[in-house]
Amino acid sequence: MKPRSRSWAVVCSCSRFVVHSFTLGDTLARTTVAPPRSPRPHRAWCDDWSVAYFDAASTEPLHPQAREALIAALDVGWADPARLYGSARRARMLLEQARTEVAEALGARADEVSFTSSGTQAVHLGVLGTLHGRRRSGRRLVTSAVEHSSVLHAAGIHERDGGSVETVGVGITGAVGAGAFCEAVLAEGTALACLQSANHEVGTVQPVAEVAAACAEAGVPLLVDAAQTAGRMPLPGGWSVLAASAHKWGGPAGVGVLVVRKGTRWRSPLPEDDRERRRVPGFENVPAIVAAAAALRATVAESAVESARLFALVDRVRTEVPRLVPEVEVIGDPVVRAPHIVTFSCLYVEGEALLTELDKAGFSVSSGSSCTASTLRPSHVLEAMGVLTHGNVRVSLPRGTSAADVDRFLTVLPGTVRRIREEAGVKL
């Protein structure tokens, strides 16, 4: 895939299909706005250049190519893509071009791809729509204990609706037992299996290929939640339904992707309307979708080099943290993992205090500790793994993270943990 650098690239790439209804010159005059140049190119984006943003698993900063595409598409992709006049045809052209690009990047056909309002909505529609479509085959959903809350909440609705849910446990690394999962899939009455590509909190990659083989054998569709890996790693094969989220790969918020393979029974659990092949109700956000496609194209093009670089930086954190900080547990699979995520827990340290101190020191990180959650419950992922939940820090590196920022983190962390322990009166 050839990277395109001009701000009107997306508009330009589909303009050849537009039938004389607007002048390209007019469009370009309005859209060739020079993007702001980063003064510190080693960081992707930040409100404050003194802060290292290490929370890409929550949201990846907007990719510069997505920003350019968004600004260009705001001017030319605002009309209703369902209408027939010139500006509407132009919006539809942009939407369909974005669909083709996203389909290509995800290894799907364009007519299998629908855009949703979020990754969460894509999961909700994927899970409930497939269960609804297959309700005559069975009412049983098989999933893992460490899925994203969107999967667990959709499973909860299914249960309240009279369906059953089998939740397969995970080992200490956070990987679901492939044997136990496959056995659960093969049981009579399974309508859908649902497994993430990699865990959002600890990075561990799930055995999707083995599970997909069992699903194929049983004739059960497999939904893969690829939110953490789409664009960063090659997708595993064998899925029937795929859900992903644009803001995790450097697109804007408010765009999710739901892919339903041809031949998979699916029926909307929501009131239908005509949008997105009757799969997703509501007016499409064409400019954001165009930007999401541009970000995915750019991220995929960069991923071979960038993912390997981030993988090595995470390795450095995994090796150095237990060397520099006493009484730490580094969590998740050290090798079979997403390139950008690492989680560790510091014994006798309160997670919230650690986050606050790291924030003061200029690091944006996240935590699965109960004191940092609105519910005051620890992360269900850490609970299911049986690992320490207090003193937890998740570091997830966005594209462009510098080795210098990771080194600074490794310099600051030991003193920060020591001070919090001292203040709590802990003697090691």
Next chain:
Amino acid sequence: MTSSQANPAGSAQSPALTIDALGKKCPIPIIMLAEQINYVPLNAIVAVLADDPAAFTDIPAWCRLKSHHHVASYELPERGWSIHVRRNY
């Protein structure tokens, strides 16, 4: 959340020490356990009473990290658990 065993009526070994960490948030119950486990003889049981859901996961995880033995966790009648740990060294 369920206890890992039924109520220990007549269980083999009664606790040599009970730490009341009810109402205390993690990591305080674990800090108390780490401080006080050395006050009991080898192979004796320490019971930690805690109602922070994090303690239910974290005390067994602490035992694994520190090579002590998590015997069982019993649900308390009101709320929380009595989490039994055997001193191994």
